[in-house]
Amino acid sequence: MTGRVYIVGAGPGDPELLTIKAFRILHSADVVIYDRLVGKDILACVKPSALLLYAGKEDGHHSLSQNSINKLLLSYARKGYTVVRLKGGDPFVFGRGGEEAMFLASRGIPFEVVPGITSAVGVPIYAGIPLTYRGVSSSFAVVTGREAEFKKESAIDFGSLSGIDTVVFLMAVSSRRKIAERLIQAGRPPGEPVAFIEEGTTDAQRVVLSTLEEVATTPPEVRPPAVFVVGKVVMFRERLKWFEKRVHTGQESFHEGIGYIMEQP
Numbered sequence: 001m002t003g004r005v006y007i008v009g010a011g012p013g014d015p016e017l018l019t020i021k022a023f024r025i026l027h028s029a030d031v032v033i034y035d036r037l038v039g040k041d042i043l044a045c046v047k048p049s050a051l052l053l054y055a056g057k058e059d060g061h062h063s064l065s066q067n068s069i070n071k072l073l074l075s076y077a078r079k080g081y082t083v084v085r086l087k088g089g090d091p092f093v094f095g096r097g098g099e100e101a102m103f104l105a106s107r108g109i110p111f112e113v114v115p116g117i118t119s120a121v122g123v124p125i126y127a128g129i130p131l132t133y134r135g136v137s138s139s140f141a142v143v144t145g146r147e148a149e150f151k152k153e154s155a156i157d158f159g160s161l162s163g164i165d166t167v168v169f170l171m172a173v174s175s176r177r178k179i180a181e182r183l184i185q186a187g188r189p190p191g192e193p194v195a196f197i198e199e200g201t202t203d204a205q206r207v208v209l210s211t212l213e214e215v216a217t218t219p220p221e222v223r224p225p226a227v228f229v230v231g232k233v234v235m236f237r238e239r240l241k242w243f244e245k246r247v248h249t250g251q252e253s254f255h256e257g258i259g260y261i262m263e264q265p
């Protein structure tokens with residue numbers, strides 16, 4: 001009998017942001033094919049007998065080609081295994097989850113998709129930046145900064161982005177300067193505040209504040225993975241940063257939390 005493929009979002013990094021459904025399915029998986037941005041704590045949820053396969057994927061550079069990932073999904077599912085395709089953030093926000101689902105659909109492989117907290121939303125929250133705020137921001141957009149997309153003149157409509165209050169760019173570290181230039185050309189104020197959040201929701205989280213003008217002229221040092229947020233809401237960070245001030249109670253251990261869930265009847 002054909003197995004089933006679960007395309008699962010792992011959230012942005014903090015293992016406690018995994019959904020209960022994602023956790024349950026991971027725990028039942030025979031094979032887990034995971035991306036680079038999935039943390040070790042999360043991989044520790046799989047049962048000891050499960051096969052863990054690393055698919056790579058680094059801002060467009062893959063250690064396994066999309067074609068070989070698809071083939072793996074197909075062959076393990078056809079052997080009757082429960083296969084998890086584990087992706088950072090939400091599986092249908094970039095990262096080609098939709099394409100993998102299309103592939104499975106075309107081959108008649110049963111699949112399910114488990115949403116995850118996307119870094120586009122979760123990471124700004126851990127930096128104290130609300131994407132919307134009454135009277136300040138009533139819209140947000142999530143946009144790829146991938147260099148390849150960027151080169152196609154038509155790929156990103158910067159003109160229409162000037163009408164959106166908050167714009168979140170993913171995969172945008174290397175193109176940050178060009179993005180800032182284009183946003184200014186499209187009419188956004190040069191003094192508009194921006195934030196880069198590196199390795200958001202993890203202990204290594206680092207936030208760099210700047211302005212569009214500065215990014216367009218002397219861009220600050222930023223290392224991927226980072227979320228690039230543009231908009232007035234960035235100013236809330238000063239008052240709302242909470243992650244850096246959190247209190248370690250000793251109660252927040254992921255594995256203790258999981259132990260608790262598992263013990264419930």
Ligand code: SAH
Nearest residue numbers: 089090093118119170171199200225226227
């Ligand atoms: N499906 C993912 C996005 C895949 S694209 C999601 O929904 O989050 C990969 C990009 O996500 C990275 O280039 C970076 O911009 C962003 N990203 C993912 N995890 C991140 C993290 N912990 N901190 C900062 N950015 C992150």
